[in-house]
Amino acid sequence: MSIDMSNSDEDKRLLRESVSRLVADKIEPFAKVIDETGEMPEELYEVLTKTGLNAATVPSQYGGGGASALDGVILVEEIARGSASVSSILAMNLAGVAALAASLNEKLKEDLFPKVVRGEVILSWSANAPEAEGELIAADDAKGLVLNGKVTWVPFVDVGAAIVVLAEAKTQLGFHLVAIDTSKLKGHLEIGPLESDLGLRGVQLRSLVLRDVVITGEEIVDSKVGGASVLGVLHAVGRAAVAAQANGIAAAALGHAKRYVGERYQFGVPIAEFQSTRAILGAMALNLEAARQLTYAAGNQLDTGATGWGSQDRAPADSAAKWFASKVAVEVAIDAIQLFGGYGFVKDYPVERLMRDAKLTQMILGTNQILDIADAILSR
């Protein structure tokens, strides 16, 4: 089975429904075991590759699905409804592919895009907040750039799948965005212990310490002195992708809660009959809807380059979506557990995992978007 990646606006619904069935059949059944073991089963990579989901937004001339960012965001959300951990593969690739597509390095695209399509690599990048610790220092060398330093919170390190890490490397003059193929770095690479096991287990966030890693020009995605265009794309699409993961988690929590309150009887009626249940459920759906619309707007803006109609005081949708959706996802998961009562707190039911997964979407890429939005507005 392969998912049809129509790039037109008209049939998001069909796209979503076909993915939704796939998720129910092939992805959700693994969510619990991924959370328990912290490992991602091999066959999941195969499912994603066979259906083309992992390369949905790779331009079609490289064999990818050629899907829009908006479609990519919808796909990430749908996969996250089944397993937020699995959706991280798509989220990583979504942003990584967008960054590569914006790069002028055609050779790198020709090398990496087909590998993404064949499922041979995941395009990974640091899920840490941009301003946080951990950086690579680059020095020029006859052979290329020589990198030393540490990248923290890198997803999918040491999970079996090969990764290419898109990392920012600082030089005295500016910075480079480089593509680091970790499989080629024997002896130059030290992998840190697991950095968090609260949620998104299976993603295996770890730090990488690089020692005298030589990067040739062919592995440089973008170089800027004072500017940051491709890195900006990586982060903007990254924010939209994480927002979509959060929405998927919240949608799962809402769906489980809706089902449970219809089935759980107390005082002789399903607890859905109580108005207090409805007030909680309605608020969950309402806030999720706002988060979704923000996220779709972010996807749409990434596709069209539009930045909101008219007014000068609009918040950038990707920053707004990341902050709002991840916050809402945590709250929706907390409320879903509340509706489950004691059962929500135990691992026989999925909602406690959703609360932990949701919290990770909030921590990823940091929580400073409100100040970023203020900066954006005040600088206009």
Add this chain to the structure above:
Amino acid sequence: MSIDMSNSDEDKRLLRESVSRLVADKIEPFAKVIDETGEMPEELYEVLTKTGLNAATVPSQYGGGGASALDGVILVEEIARGSASVSSILAMNLAGVAALAASLNEKLKEDLFPKVVRGEVILSWSANAPEAEGELIAADDAKGLVLNGKVTWVPFVDVGAAIVVLAEAKTQLGFHLVAIDTSKLKGHLEIGPLESDLGLRGVQLRSLVLRDVVITGEEIVDSKVGGASVLGVLHAVGRAAVAAQANGIAAAALGHAKRYVGERYQFGVPIAEFQSTRAILGAMALNLEAARQLTYAAGNQLDTGATGWGSQDRAPADSAAKWFASKVAVEVAIDAIQLFGGYGFVKDYPVERLMRDAKLTQMILGTNQILDIADAILSR
């Protein structure tokens, strides 16, 4: 000057910008005096009629702008940035026109749409919550329906402009949505005192008591036994319109606050330099953006009939937009005053009016949307 009502998706930005200039020149200057006096100056009706704004969504075969609901929502928001009271004229007409357009009573359309276009009437309807007190009882008569009862919270009663009130009239078998031309009701109509002067002043919310008012078949918009399709349209578009008013108010508050924090110096720097100012301003912009995206989604869904992609658990966008946008508008206005400090509390500056106007958008059509959303989700 007349506003070009392109119904295409591509240039919302241009539409908004041309309206934005009009608002700055011809509408915002009246906002303070409308609030002070509670009266709407005559020339404002003329501006709205001349530019076609009051009839933007009237189908073009009747001489209207033929604009989409989404365009209508954008127009309401832009007008509300200048004066929420003035935007109520558009908001009323937006929902009223949509209801008439959905009606099968062609004669009524032929009668009323040209009058709306010529600015001769405002299509008014009760801004009260649907479930609240005040109802008309209809009895069949040889000449038509005979109405008795009370409609509360009717905008634009007794403001000089003529209104046609779209009101729900209950019979034993079901209900009728009727168009009541108040100018024809001498001796059968009692106008109540002002119902609220907190905000949206100039809108003149009042109750109407009807006594033995005869309504002929030509004035019946829709009749249902057990169903409510046209009334549903009236309320759904009404919710989107009120959400748009709220967004306009919030956008005005954000704009004023942004300007003020750049101009107000304390401790030798503009207060925009303080991170605490930025945290407040960023959150205002973020929440407004979420409210806007919800409202545009509502407008879009009203145009296309789509109800969100795929998932069964989506909150109806118009209900979500109404609840969320009006709540956000109050909070944004409260925060704008906070950034103004003591100056925000006095009537020399516009932000205190925005807090009062915003509160009215929350009260209009009630605050029960969260329970409505829960009902909608649980019934699927």
Add this chain to the structure above:
Amino acid sequence: MEKDRDLHQNGNLVPELIEAERFAALIAGYSEKMDREEKFDPEVIGLLNRHKVWKAVHGKDGVESTLTQQCRWIEALAARCTSTAVLVQSQLTVGHTILLSGSPLASRLLDEMREGTIWGWGLTEAEAGSDILSMTTTARREGNEFIINGSKRFISNAGMATRYLVFARTSPERSSKAITAFVVPSDAAGLSIARYEHKMGLRASPTGDVVLDEVRVPIESTIGDLGEGIGLALGTLRWSRPLIGAVSVGVARGAFEQLMKVVARSDRDLRAFTSSHQAKGHKLAELLMQVFAARTLLYDVTSRCDASGELPSMWEASSAKAFCSEVAMNVANEALEVAGKESVEVDAPLQRCFRDAKILQIFEGTNQIQKNAIMKELGQVNFALM
């Protein structure tokens, strides 16, 4: 122990606290009219004097009343009329400053206040809000007089007060030692009220620009030593901020009580476990808990102050002000939603609460200023030892 704290003192019921609630009920009928007319009703002044409220709140026998007692009075008043509560709060603030100053005039001035002399507090200026040291009003000495020039903004009780506590520069540098406090009678030559503010709320409480044009006062008019003005103003904050907390608790409580009245009219029974009112009932429970929390936080701060004889820490005073005023704005805001359209009708008490509440987050230091103050003392907080 709150029962103990509030209505008993060393085992004896404190009658003036019940008196506060009784008196507040007397003025309740004036609040909507005063709000509409934007004018403090002289009848309320008459009631305050006649019922010897000033004696009760300032402390009867030359001893300042406790912070808890003052807050209880203010809360009771604010639950019925924010403007009256703020009038009393403003006098207690000035009274505390005068006491703090150790001025030789203190005893006489406070006696006058117990008889109903009303003061205005003249610190803020157009460009000197949070940033007090930007003040430009000056007092220069000439012989046995100070000559004051400048303009004060947002002065409460402007035109109603017979005395103003005016802060002015006695030295040009940007230093906390450059400013001195003076008592200036309202009929001093050169003092005028240039304009009054028209406000969204707290409308019965007059706010105006007090302009001082070559106003001469005798050198004995200083309150506190030369250059001690900022010290006095800052010292007063640890007393006055809880007082604003008390106005806030009163407004929150008043809004809640008004809401309960509306609910009682329309919903006969909130006690049913499952009903079409449960969502509203839960909202009421949430608002109740907010009022309860604000109230216990406030009186925890004041009762520890009274028991120890020490002023609250600044973080405690600022918490009482900021937390309670956030609760007041929030409860007033949400009360309107729960009550529905009845709450926004012309002259409805709840819509007045909504408009009044906003100023509580702003005056006596905006809540951002309060958070700055708390932030600076974070290292001192140790709940384990409290």
Add this chain to the structure above:
Amino acid sequence: MEKDRDLHQNGNLVPELIEAERFAALIAGYSEKMDREEKFDPEVIGLLNRHKVWKAVHGKDGVESTLTQQCRWIEALAARCTSTAVLVQSQLTVGHTILLSGSPLASRLLDEMREGTIWGWGLTEAEAGSDILSMTTTARREGNEFIINGSKRFISNAGMATRYLVFARTSPERSSKAITAFVVPSDAAGLSIARYEHKMGLRASPTGDVVLDEVRVPIESTIGDLGEGIGLALGTLRWSRPLIGAVSVGVARGAFEQLMKVVARSDRDLRAFTSSHQAKGHKLAELLMQVFAARTLLYDVTSRCDASGELPSMWEASSAKAFCSEVAMNVANEALEVAGKESVEVDAPLQRCFRDAKILQIFEGTNQIQKNAIMKELGQVNFALM
């Protein structure tokens, strides 16, 4: 007066309250390990016994300790280890029920608890959560014995307790008089722990299904009279809900203290008025105020209870439980955002607080149940007289 209330009693410093904080510091080192291993460490049990904590919390001389004292102990423990705090809270709840029952066994059972006997509270069943009367466990009398059959769910201390307080039907009808409480020793024939729950948080506290299959107990095993089980359980709530409030205050305070440690490592100075840390500083101030408010609300309820000798009203007990647990969840949740990624590292205390906090909104009656209780008593609340 909180100082007074907390660390002084009739003017004397109460040494066990300082002792509570000191003891809590001893167990802090165990909490992350116990969480990871999902197992209560016997060393902590040893410490509890060795330091005579059970004597301190239950009351030393045959007199139950005050609600305030119990809450202070629980708060101190919860600030370091939620599971230990819940262990102690669960024993104090059982202890109060036993006292309330007036059982002839009470004195002996409580003496044993002071020596460290641990109980499990067996009320909830799979289909009887908020709806207690759906209970299906039965106790039928045969001669001088009751024979108990049924299955209890979510039983704290399952497998760790040596006694269970089991509620069972002694009558088939859906009536509050149909249920009776029994003490059942854990080694009774037919009693088994069918399964343990694996939980998101509170992981060191064992939770399990206690299955009773023809378990025989002598008729003297009833706690309280026949048919008084529900009455006892409901009566206990006015004592036990504030105890959960105390766990919540402890978790909130603990999260705040852990957050301050993280901030102290990364941000040297939050005191600067303007700085790149002001937004974070204000967030800290907001969280501080929440903890402060929850704490003052709780101890206001407990100290008025202690002073009056009467149990808190249900609306007060439920407010203490609901408000404080909402604050705990909120503070723990926001603390992670403020602290950043360090807070979610493997074994980081803050991520444990986040996972632990959620159960506080659920057990001892979900917060919806608390709001129902408050809603029913709204008419009784009169802040003016409090």
